[in-house]
Amino acid sequence: MALASAVAGPSAAEEVVAAATVRAMTSHAWTSVRDPGAYLTRAVVNEAHSRGRSERRRLTREAKSSPSGIVAAPHDPDLDVRTALLGLPLRQRAVVFLTYWSDLPAAAVADELGISEGSVHKHLARARATLRDRLSMEDPS
Numbered sequence: 519m520a521l522a523s524a525v526a527g528p529s530a531a532e533e534v535v536a537a538a539t540v541r542a543m544t545s546h547a548w549t550s551v552r553d554p555g556a557y558l559t560r561a562v563v564n565e566a567h568s569r570g571r572s573e574r575r576r577l578t579r580e581a582k583s584s585p586s587g588i589v590a591a592p593h594d595p596d597l598d599v600r601t602a603l604l605g606l607p608l609r610q611r612a613v614v615f616l617t618y619w620s621d622l623p624a625a626a627v628a629d630e631l632g633i634s635e636g637s638v639h640k641h642l643a644r645a646r647a648t649l650r651d652r653l654s655m656e657d658p659s
Contacts, residue, residue: 519531519532520615520619520620521559521562521612521615521616521620522534522535522538522562522566524603524611524612524614524615524619525562525563525566525608525611525612525615526565526566526569526570530566533569534562534565534566534569535562537565538558538561538562538565539558539561541561542557542558542561553629555630556629556630556632559616559630559631560630560631560632563608563609563612563631566608567608570608599649599653602648602649602652602653603649605648606645606648606649609631609633609641610641610642610644610645610648611645612631613627613631613638613641613642613645614642614645614649616630616631617638617642624638624639624642
């Protein structure tokens with residue numbers, strides 16, 4: 519749930535976990551899975567990615583069908599750590615979560631996400647730079 523909340527947002531976390539779990543456990547590949555935890559981690563990340571892609575497509579369709587081409591965006595709360603994290607790309611959010619909240623070393627994060635250790639370092643460096651920039655913005659007033 520915590521990973522899903524970090525990568526998909528708190529309001530979508532339960533749905534993402536439920537859908538990922540059902541999809542994973544009903545898959546024909548489930549019986550041959552050696553590491554169910556890593557498999558479910560990837561399933562949650564993939565489900566969050568799929569839902570994000572679907573949401574972007576829906577917003578694009580709405581913008582095209584809107585007479586003005588403008589779709590009202592969700593309200594933009596004050597910038598804080600949570601909104602800054604949610605603004606990161608999905609893979610960066612997953613790497614940040616697994617590294618800092620799950621306290622996993624880079625090699626374990628790479629195994630969980632099915633990426634190379636170098637990619638973990640790259641995503642973590644980019645996420646840190648983005649968060650540093652977003653969180654150090656001064657109040658313009």
